[in-house]
Amino acid sequence: MTPLVLTLNLTLSFAALAALALSLDRHHRDAFLTRAPRARARTLRLAGWAGILASLAVAVAFEGWNFGPVQWIGALTGAALLVVVLLSYRPRWLRPAALAALPLALVALPFALRG
Numbered sequence: 001m002t003p004l005v006l007t008l009n010l011t012l013s014f015a016a017l018a019a020l021a022l023s024l025d026r027h028h029r030d031a032f033l034t035r036a037p038r039a040r041a042r043t044l045r046l047a048g049w050a051g052i053l054a055s056l057a058v059a060v061a062f063e064g065w066n067f068g069p070v071q072w073i074g075a076l077t078g079a080a081l082l083v084v085v086l087l088s089y090r091p092r093w094l095r096p097a098a099l100a101a102l103p104l105a106l107v108a109l110p111f112a113l114r115g
Contacts, residue, residue, distance in 0.1 A: 004112040005062040009055050009071060011105035013079035016051025018098035019044045021083055030091035052076070062112060 021027045023044035028036035036044070055075060060068035086094045 002062075002112065004108050005058070006071065006075065008062075008105050008108040008112050009059050009075040010079055011101040011108065012051055012055040012058060013072075013075045014082055015098045015101040015105070016048045016055060017076070017079050017083045018048075018086075018094050018101075019051060020048030021087060022094065022098075023048060027087055027091065027094075030087065031094050 022031055023036065023041045025036050025041070028034070028041070056069070056072050059072035059075070062068070063071050082097075083094065086097060
């Protein structure tokens with residue numbers, strides 16, 4: 001398990017779980033101070049599930065079926081903890097943090113492909 005693959009998996013998982021959290025009306029209201037329109041909630045939900053599947057694909061592609069799902073569950077757990085902490089103490093920081101995680105994942109991807 002390389003740290004770059006784990007970073008890639010963590011950032012994808014964090015962005016995905018943040019999107020799923022923001023698709024819920026309560027968390028959307030905490031972060032944006034407005035209700036989530038149906039179309040936005042649906043888009044966030046779709047993006048969240050796609051991100052979770054992408055993080056699984058990354059884990060399995062780089063680590064194989066023996067260790068990939070283990071790393072995936074660990075990354076989901078760590079990302080979920082960070083989402084919960086942000087929602088509890090700084091809900092308005094969740095959106096910028098999730099948007100910052102995506103470029104970080106793109107930066108980690110070429111390095112993970114090399115190693």
